[in-house]
Amino acid sequence: MTNVKVNSVAKTYGTTPVLADITTEFPEGSFTSLLGPSGSGKTTLLRIxxxxxxxxxxxxxxxxNDVTDVPVWGRNIGMMFQSYALFPHMTIAQNVAFGLERRGIKGAEARKEVDRALExxxxxxxxxxxxxxxxxxQQQRVALARAIVIKPSVLLLDEPLSALDRRLRQEMQVELLRIQRESGLTTIFVTHDQEEALTLSDKVAILDKGRIVQIGEPETVYEKPLTRFxxxxxxxxxxxxxxxxxxxxxLADGSVVKSTSALPANGSTVTLAIRPEKMAITSGDTADNSIKARITTVIYAGPVLSYHLETADGVPLKLFAQNRDGTVLKEGDEISLGWSAEHTVAVAD
Ligand SMILES: Nc1ncnc2c1ncn2[C@@H]1O[C@H](COP(=O)(O)OP(=O)(O)O)[C@@H](O)[C@H]1O
Ligand SMILES: [Mg+2]
Structure with missing residues (x-):
């Protein structure tokens, strides 16, 4: 088990900065997701x-060890990508043994390690x-066995599950987490799937345009986002x-919203973020904060109802409500929303 650190790492292609001064640490034995949209620099960071x-x-x-100038084969890294490309003409055992052979491990010892990895x-x-x-x-699992058989210091995974259909992906997520926990491998996992990042990770790093805008435990990053992005x-x-x-x-309409976040000085403009499931339909002014809005769209998704709303000032809002009693509000209905100051998070733009 080993930790990984990157310090002031930057990469530019031509005149396009792809990674801008990234400094972060991946603690020993932890599972960290790099989460961000396409082009945010996730793969580049992993490949560095x-x-x-x-x-x-x-x-x-x-x-x-400072490995900045150490080539790939000197870093003892296990890797797995979306296109896991097993060698078609070789058996599963030969595929898994490939990395061992390159390290000079052969015969009975190699067979033992291959069996262990396949198990x-x-x-x-x-x-x-x-x-x-x-x-x-199953091929995906073989690719994973091939990555871990060499007993790497670090496991690097670049969207390994994104080609799988939903059910298989969920199954593999559980397997991946089990294997990571059993092996204790420091794991860095690239994904653009937010649910995958939240459910699998000890830490989530959110990348935007080549920067880590926030890194933390899933709950912290979700409950207390630092930026609008x-x-x-x-x-x-x-x-x-x-x-x-x-x-x-x-707000522009004169109403006042309370937040437990640290706010900038009087007179400053500030953006507040509120999760749609933290808002509730209220009848009185029982919550810290409330606002009136009109329903513009109703999305019925079974257990959850998703309402799109608009305030009198034309601010769009979303509300997620549990479908407890089967009541579905209608487009055009005017409602009051209430939510707490604690769930009102000041974010940077
Ligand atoms: N070899 C390259 N030459 C030029 N531009 C590149 C190269 N590799 C990546 N890029 C650019 O760098 C940016 C980040 O790419 P990448 O790290 O693959 O993002 P992600 O994995 O988050 O989708 C993209 O805009 C991409 O086009
Ligand atoms: Mg990528």
Missing amino acids: IAGFIKPDQGVVMIGN MVRLPGFGDRTPKQLSGG AAEFLGDSNFLTGTVENGAVR
């Missing part, structure tokens, strides 16, 4: 850690088959903009 790409500046540390991914006895005798999900990319969010006045925020 792996050694496929040399950063323009900065340092990559694996354990106590870990729950494919014991599959060694003599060829890849085309396996389902897509983080609030929008990880989950859904409502935004209200107003002016700070005596420790609260006055």
Whole structure:
């Protein structure tokens, strides 16, 4: 088990900065997701850690070793990508043994390690088959066995599950987490799937345009987003903009919204983020905050009702409500929403 650190890592292609001064740490034995939209630099950061790409500046540390100038094969890294490309003409055992052979491990010792890895991914006895005798999900497991058989210091996974259908993906998520916990491997997992990042990770790092805008435990990142981008990319969010006045925020319509966040100085403009499930339909002024809105769209999704709303000032809002008693409100209905100051988070734009 080893921790990974990147210090002031930057990469520019031509004149386009792809990673801008990234400094962060992936603690020993932890599972960290790099979450961000396409083009935010996730793969580039992972490939810099792996050694496929040399950063323009900065340092990559694996354990106590500065590996910035160490080639890929000297870094003892296990890797798995979306296109896991098993060698079709080789057996499963030969595929898994590939990395061992390159490290000079052969014969009975190699067989023992291959069996152990296949057991870990729950494919014991599959060694003599060829890849085309396996389902897509099973091939994915073989690719994972191939990555972990070498007992890497670090496991790097670049959207390994995104080609799988939903059910298989969920199954593999559970397996991946089990294997990570059993092996204790420091794991860095690239995904653009927010649910996957939240459910699997000890820590989620949100990337935007080559920067880590926030890194933290899933709950912290979700409940207390630091920026508008983080609030929008990880989950859904409502935004209200107003002016700070005596420790609260006055909206354009004159109403006042309370927040437990630290607010900037009086007179500053501030954006508040409120998760749609934190708002509730209220009849009186029982909550810290309330606002009136008109329903513009009703989305019936079974257990959850999703309402799109608009305030008198034309601010769009979303509300997620549990379908407790089967009551479905209608488009055009005027409602009052209430929510707490604690769930009103000041975010940077
Ligand atoms: N070899 C390259 N040459 C030029 N631009 C590149 C190269 N690799 C990646 N990029 C650009 O860098 C940005 C980040 O890419 P990438 O790290 O693959 O993002 P992600 O994995 O988050 O989708 C993208 O705009 C991409 O087009
Ligand atoms: Mg990518």
